Amino acid sequence: MLDFAFMHRRRHQNVGDLACSPGHYFDFGPSTFLDFSEDMPACKVAVLGGGQVFQDCVTAAVYDTAKARKRVVWGVGISQKDRRSIDFDILSGSCDLISTRNWGIDGCPYVPCASAMSPLFDTPPAPEHEVVLFYHARKSDDLPRDPAIPSRGNDQGTMAEAIAFLASGATVVTNSYHGTYWAMCLGRRVLCLPFSNKFLNFPDNPPITAPEDWRARIKTAETRPEMLTTARSLNRAFHAQVMNMV
Incomplete structure (x- = not known):
């Protein structure tokens, strides 16, 4: 079993989306990277994000990460409107830790895009x-x-x-x-x-x-x-x- 699986947008030519996963900058042990459109293998922790991918994270947490023991949302764009939505309730009920790149979102720790670690x-x-x-x-x-x-x-x-x-x-x-x-x-x-x-x-x-x-x-x-x-x-x-x- 992998220790970590990192899911972010990898199929578009957007340099920010391609560079935003924390898996590029920290040592997590045996890991893999996937696009949100791919199936996640068995792993100890699934890390979703970063990027402007709130809805992708909700979908992935519910449908695509069943083989992960734990789930983390890292530095994802979550707006005040998102925070008040039922989708956020679904996400928080499915994930062990959630952070956002947006400052001042109630109940969401502020963690800027991990690409700053480069x-x-x-x-x-x-x-x-x-x-x-x-x-x-x-x-x-x-x-x-x-x-x-x-x-x-x-x-x-x-x-x-x-x-x-x-x-x-x-x-x-x-x-x-x-x-x-x-x-x-x-x-x-x-x-x-x-x-x-x-x-x-x-x-x-x-x-x-x-x-x-x-x-x-x-x-x-x-x-x-x-x-x-x-x-x-x-x-x-x-x-x-x-x-x-x-």
């Missing part, structure tokens, strides 16, 4: 550009581009390549959740262009603006230098809780 954040290089644009591949139809400003989509390449691109800018303008999060973890100035409320659930949200206004609002970008330390501390503490279950 050593890619340890010694970022000096910026090469004053501004870079990191955009969501499917949510950017109304996002003006500037040919003078380097840009990259969240559906391109690896996490290492995305981090290198984000680090290359002194200021990061982005409508990607992980672009926002990773830029804050890198200590860069951030201007966020939210397309949903999921961007507004950090403990200290970065400045935001409408997509059409970003070029005029670049100087409002700010750093959040505490993000990396906080994210790592909370993930280490939650990891300890999970390992105490085994």
Whole structure:
């Protein structure tokens, strides 16, 4: 029997979804990784998340993790509306531990995305550009581009390549959740262009603006230098809780 099985979104070219499982960053013993569409083998602990995958977690906890002795939800996007829903009652009744990447959700410990544990954040290089644009591949139809400003989509390449691109800018303008999060973890100035409320659930949200206004609002970008330390501390503490279950 495996010790752990990690389930998250693995079949889409979204660099944040591919990088968000805690199984990439901690030693859990014999483990496997699965997409939410796959069947989970027998294991001591099933870990669901992270990512914006609340409904996927509910479905998986009820239908896809019968062979797991225990279940954990790690750093998943859970809104206040989700928290008040019957689906959350179902999830909490099926899982041994639940945490969310959203700050201030009653009864859900705040644990930011585990991707902050990556050593890619340890010694970022000096910026090469004053501004870079990191955009969501499917949510950017109304996002003006500037040919003078380097840009990259969240559906391109690896996490290492995305981090290198984000680090290359002194200021990061982005409508990607992980672009926002990773830029804050890198200590860069951030201007966020939210397309949903999921961007507004950090403990200290970065400045935001409408997509059409970003070029005029670049100087409002700010750093959040505490993000990396906080994210790592909370993930280490939650990891300890999970390992105490085994």
